[in-house]
Amino acid sequence: MTDTPGALLGPAEIRDLAGRLGIRPTKTLGQNFVIDGGTVRKIVRSAGVVAGERVVEIGPGLGSLTLGLLEAGASLVAVEIDPVLAGALPATVAAHLPEVAGTDRFTVVTADALEVTELPGAAPTALVANLPYNVSVPVLLTFLERFPSLERVLVMVQAEVADRLAAPPGSRTYGVPSAKVAWYASARRTSTVARSVFWPVPNVDSALVRLERREPPRTTASRAEVFAVVDAAFAQRRKMLRSALGTLAGSVEIAEAALRAAGVDPQTRGERLDIEAFTRVAEALAAGAPTSRRPGTVGT
Structure with missing residues (x-):
């Protein structure tokens, strides 16, 4: 696999950046960084991001997807729990997309996504993220609840989780995540993502899930x-x-x-x-x- 030309990070640069920051990907934080620019652009296309749209990204890591979203013209707020990664993101953006540096098109929030109750700037209409495997469902449900402005979501998650999120009633994988997500949105699994596009390579498959916001059922119950x-x-x-x-x-x-x-x-x-x-x-x-x-x- 070769480095991706243009604004995006390539595999060699990602490893070099991680080394300079002293970052060793951990299972605890579910850190698996996307090193393939083609996959990044595929995610951005699947999300339907348009220029000027306010987007929230959770767990930007070293900035692979971040750069892809900004390249597409998004106005982006990135929520990152790791202070070292969060601190390095502005410099990465400045190096690859200097026209974005210093503008209000990019903001980093250093916080646990599960504890975020408000975001700076305009309300986001889309959530696009490579979600950490260990917290993907709680984070997704939390943001759907707290940010009703979100009209659609495109997330990369463990393939098994993707199946559960998109499962219809009566299927083998239908369960709590399926039913709760259905309160907020319709969900469908769009495609599988190869393990080889990550560093380090995970021991599970990944998939993309797209959600479209809809009104919850009309009810007197909360x-x-x-x-x-x-x-x-x-x-x-x-x-x-x-x-x-x-x-x-x-x-x-x-x-x-x-x-x-x-x-x-x-x-x-x-x-x-x-x-x-x-x-x-x-x-x-x-x-x-x-x-x-x-x-x-x-x-x-």
Whole structure:
């Protein structure tokens, strides 16, 4: 593999930069740096980034994707937990894209993404990131919750996580991440990413997932109440919902009444329910499980 011409970092430069900074990629922080410019540009194209758009990047690392996003004309805020990496990013941008240096098109926030509650400048409309494997789902859900301005997301994650995020109800990989992401957005896996484009080479495959924001289900239940039902439903996957929701509801009998009120078969399992069905169950529980049954029963 040869260094990528133009504004992007090549593999030799990435290793040299890491060496000068004393950076040794760690599994703890999930650091696997993209060293292939073609992959960077593929991510940027898949994200649909347009010139002038406000984009947030999480975990920019040495700046491979950062440069790609800026090259495409994005106005970028990068959130980086590692202070050494965060401190080096402006110099990297200045060296490769001098026209961006010193402008308001690029801002670095040194922070844990899970603790970020606000971002400087205009509200971002897109999130594009190579997310650390160990925190990808919590970070994604946190940003979807805290930044409603996000209209779309394109993230690179572990392939197994990508499958879970995009899984439909009834599939083998459908679970808590699938249902919770569906509250905020539609999700689809777009492509697999070769292990060879990373340094160090990970021992798992990666994939891109694209999310498009949509309105959450209309409901009198809160998001927290709906998510509590989702968590309880998947806590023990083999249990029927009447049993799985028993503790949350206060008893199996109350859970069964709520499920029937929501039009859900009490003997079905959580993986059969879409986010709208989970929402109806949460409504029924919050309302004290009225006995009127809605038309149509999920899970029969």
